[in-house]
Amino acid sequence: TVKSVTPFGAxxxxxxxxxxLLHISEIEWRRLQSVEEVLKEGDQVEVKLIDYDQKSGKLKLSRKALLPRPSKKS
Incomplete structure (x- = not known):
């Protein structure tokens, strides 16, 4: 569940x-101008844990890791 939204992520x-933290760069494959384009407080979102800092206990999350990578246009 999204608890809060900031300019750099959620x-x-x-x-x-x-x-x-779900950083803005880990929300979608496309570049987002704003987190609010995709997420708002209270949204249910599926994420993957991609990093854990043992010293600080901080969790780094990704949503795009669970999304198919867009095919490159030739």
């Missing part, structure tokens, strides 16, 4: 009381 609760 904080998503993946387990009760455990949040991670």
């Amino acid at each position: 904080f998503v609760e993946i387990l009760p009381g455990k949040e991670g």
Whole structure:
């Protein structure tokens, strides 16, 4: 569940009381001008844990890792 939206991404609760950062560059394959183009507070979103910082306990999440990569146009 999206808990808050910032200019650089969204904080998503993946387990009760455990949040991670979904950076704007990890939301979609296309470049977004604003997080609000895709997400808003309270949205349910499927994410993948892509990094965990043991020192800080911070979680780095990705949504685009679960989306098919767009084919390159020739």
